[in-house]
Amino acid sequence: ITAGKPLHCKAAIAREAGQPLVIEEVIVAPPKAHEVRIKIICTSLCYSDITFWKLKDFPGCYPRIFGHEAVGIVESVGEGVDEVVEGDYVLPVFIADCGDCNDCKSSESNLCSKLPFKISPWMPREDSSRFTDLNGETLFHFLSVSSFSQYTVVNVAHLTKIDPSIPPNRACLLSCGVSTGIGAAWRAANVKPGSTVAIFGIGAIGLGVAEGARLCGATKIIAVDINPERFEFGKKFGVTDFINPNNCEDNKTVSQGWGKTIVLGVDKPDAQLSLLSMDVLLSGKSIKGSIYGGLKAKSDVPILVKRYLDKEVRLDEFVSHEMKFDEINKAFELLIEGKCLRCVIWM
Ligand code: CXF
Numbered sequence: 269i270t271a272g273k274p275l276h277c278k279a280a281i282a283r284e285a286g287q288p289l290v291i292e293e294v295i296v297a298p299p300k301a302h303e304v305r306i307k308i309i310c311t312s313l314c315y316s317d318i319t320f321w322k323l324k325d326f327p328g329c330y331p332r333i334f335g336h337e338a339v340g341i342v343e344s345v346g347e348g349v350d351e352v353v354e355g356d357y358v359l360p361v362f363i364a365d366c367g368d369c370n371d372c373k374s375s376e377s378n379l380c381s382k383l384p385f386k387i388s389p390w391m392p393r394e395d396s397s398r399f400t401d402l403n404g405e406t407l408f409h410f411l412s413v414s415s416f417s418q419y420t421v422v423n424v425a426h427l428t429k430i431d432p433s434i435p436p437n438r439a440c441l442l443s444c445g446v447s448t449g450i451g452a453a454w455r456a457a458n459v460k461p462g463s464t465v466a467i468f469g470i471g472a473i474g475l476g477v478a479e480g481a482r483l484c485g486a487t488k489i490i491a492v493d494i495n496p497e498r499f500e501f502g503k504k505f506g507v508t509d510f511i512n513p514n515n516c517e518d519n520k521t522v523s524q525g526w527g528k529t530i531v532l533g534v535d536k537p538d539a540q541l542s543l544l545s546m547d548v549l550l551s552g553k554s555i556k557g558s559i560y561g562g563l564k565a566k567s568d569v570p571i572l573v574k575r576y577l578d579k580e581v582r583l584d585e586f587v588s589h590e591m592k593f594d595e596i597n598k599a600f601e602l603l604i605e606g607k608c609l610r611c612v613i614w615m
């Protein structure tokens with residue numbers, strides 16, 4: 269019986285920005301009110317882990333436990349948690365879905381206002397950590413998940429209970445990147461049957477968009493990427509046309525009157541977007557921001573799990589590599605080199 273007590277396990281600690289992770293024994297505190305301690309089964313690497321790990325000017329956030337794309341099993345729950353119980357199969361998501369605030373109750377938004385999304389090095393609500401190393405030093409969290417640890421503590425608003433029939437090395441993909449892509453086509457863009465969809469950037473997220481567009485009945489799916497090697501991946505995901513912007517003069521984007529552009533992913537810090545009002549606003553086009561593809565974790569993730577089990581949504585094809593936890597630095601290298609789509613790490 270481990271409930272209620274601090275627990276020792278292995279975690280991959282980033283001691284400094286951009287430096288290889290070190291697997292060490294850590295102590296994971298029991299969950300406080302509205303929190304859940306989970307045993308991570310699989311985590312996969314998302315490029316956001318790398319983006320933040322590379323940032324040198326992010327003071328005060330090291331040592332840190334990265335990782336946010338994962339699946340696990342409930343080990344114990346804190347006070348006031350009745351949504352999940354020990355042994356439940358759960359998917360953590362970096363944005364909350366409290367189910368209770370105006371935004372969570374509305375079908376228009378997936379940004380919870382009770383636990384607003386922020387890039388914080390702490391637990392949500394509490395501004396404290398549940399991790400310490402064996403010297404008693406506090407370890408920082410990442411995106412409310414910190415899945416590069418065999419056990420982690422997550423607020424229940426960041427957890428979705430899922431059908432245990434989906435294998436963990438597939439389920440974890442729905443925790444961030446692939447589901448963000450699928451969601452961007454399905455929820456954020458609401459792609460209609462017969463549409464044409466152009467996707468800029470053919471990594472796991474872009475291919476997720478292709479999968480979402482296919483599911484929504486798009487007939488033309490255009491992949492745009494400056495790396496022609498990426499097109500090989502695209503062929504497996506129903507991409508019908510390929511454009512390399514380096515060999516292409518025509519830069520027309522979306523239809524006048526009703527064309528939609530969905531922005532997803534992480535931009536450069538302080539990046540600005542400029543547009544000609546004649547080209548966009550007066551032409552009736554729209555540009556829409558999104559996070560997690562507009563998915564509401566607690567309602568949309570179970571739908572995607574069911575559609576995977578019903579063999580409608582493809583996930584297997586996204587997993588290009590699988591490895592053991594102690595090889596995690598190799599996963600970083602593969603993703604940085606652009607050699608993998610998703611690398612699943614077994615804990
Ligand atoms: C990202 C989305 C934008 C902010 C940082 C995290 N999500 C996951 O990779």
Ligand code: ZN
Pocket residue numbers: 314315316317336337444445
């Ligand atoms: Zn991510």
